[in-house]
Amino acid sequence: TQLLEQSPQFLSIQEGENLTVYCNSSSVFSSLQWYRQEPGEGPVLLVTVVTGGEVKKLKRLTFQFGDARKDSSLHITAAQPGDTGLYLCAGGRTNNNDMRFGAGTRLTVKP
Amino acid sequence: DAGITQSPRYKITETGRQVTLMCHQTWSHSYMFWYRQDLGHGLRLIYYSAAADITDKGEVPDGYVVSRSKTENFPLTLESATRSQTSVYFCASSRDRNRGPRAYEQYFGPGTRLTVT
Numbered sequence: 001t002q003l004l005e006q007s008p009q010f011l012s013i014q015e016g017e018n019l020t021v022y023c024n025s026s027s028v029f030s031s032l033q034w035y036r037q038e039p040g041e042g043p044v045l046l047v048t049v050v051t052g053g054e055v056k057k058l059k060r061l062t063f064q065f066g067d068a069r070k071d072s073s074l075h076i077t078a079a080q081p082g083d084t085g086l087y088l089c090a091g092g093r094t095n096n097n098d099m100r101f102g103a104g105t106r107l108t109v110k111p
Numbered sequence: 112d113a114g115i116t117q118s119p120r121y122k123i124t125e126t127g128r129q130v131t132l133m134c135h136q137t138w139s140h141s142y143m144f145w146y147r148q149d150l151g152h153g154l155r156l157i158y159y160s161a162a163a164d165i166t167d168k169g170e171v172p173d174g175y176v177v178s179r180s181k182t183e184n185f186p187l188t189l190e191s192a193t194r195s196q197t198s199v200y201f202c203a204s205s206r207d208r209n210r211g212p213r214a215y216e217q218y219f220g221p222g223t224r225l226t227v228t
Contacts (some may be wrong), residue, residue, distance in 0.1 A: 003154055015195075030212045030215070033215060033216055033217070035217075038142035039125065039222060040221075040222075041222070042201050042219030042220055042221050042222050043154070043217075043219050044219070045216050045217070045218070048212065048213050048216055050180075050212040050213070050216070072115030074132055080188070085167065086214075088153065088154065090154075090214070090215075091215075092214075097158070098167070098169055099144065099156060099215065099217065100156070100170075101146070101153050101155075101156075103152060103153035104153050
């Protein structure tokens with residue numbers, strides 16, 4: 001079982017629609033990161049959330065960290081074909097040096 | 112600004128052969144990581160290193176060996192490749208943990224696609 005569970009696994013929507021993807025865990029994280037990965041490339045960092053309840057906005061993307069620092073969500077407003085990609089969440093746990101990734105949400109935005 | 116590079120980008124090898132994947136970063140980041148990415152599993156941590164000469168196992172270390180004699184290099188060796196090691200391998204780096212929670216942010220290389228026949 002994954003330490004970080006992401007849902008949905010796949011999402012296919014039309015351009016202009018809104019969507020939310022989730023990253024859940026039973027563990028507490030000192031921070032959570034969201035990455036976006038395009039085919040044939042490595043993941044690219046989008047944002048880091050650190051404080052429980054924190055909300056960060058990156059243009060049409062809104063990231064939220066749960067109050068208990070165990071979960072996070074990514075909301076995209078008015079999705080565009082350029083948003084297509086694999087969205088990964090990752091976390092670093094306090095007193096633990098390794099990193100864990102979720103399996104990802106594969107988003108397709110159709111024009 | 113080269114950042115983090117991996118070589119080779121593509122590799123085909125036969126079962127039982129030894130193969131080494133190279134990773135080089137120019138940021139002097141303390142931490143370096145090796146992941147494999149397979150459909151349905153996402154990114155799984157193989158090994159990581161907190162500094163030169165310090166390495167630790169991740170989730171799936173069996174069949175792999177790492178070393179870190181210099182801060183900027185972190186090679187991954189498959190001592191006797193198996194078909195189950197066919198995957199895309201990513202190297203990543205991040206800053207010293209003493210720099211706070213944002214130190215967990217990772218910067219990835221472009222990946223090496225390895226096929227074991």
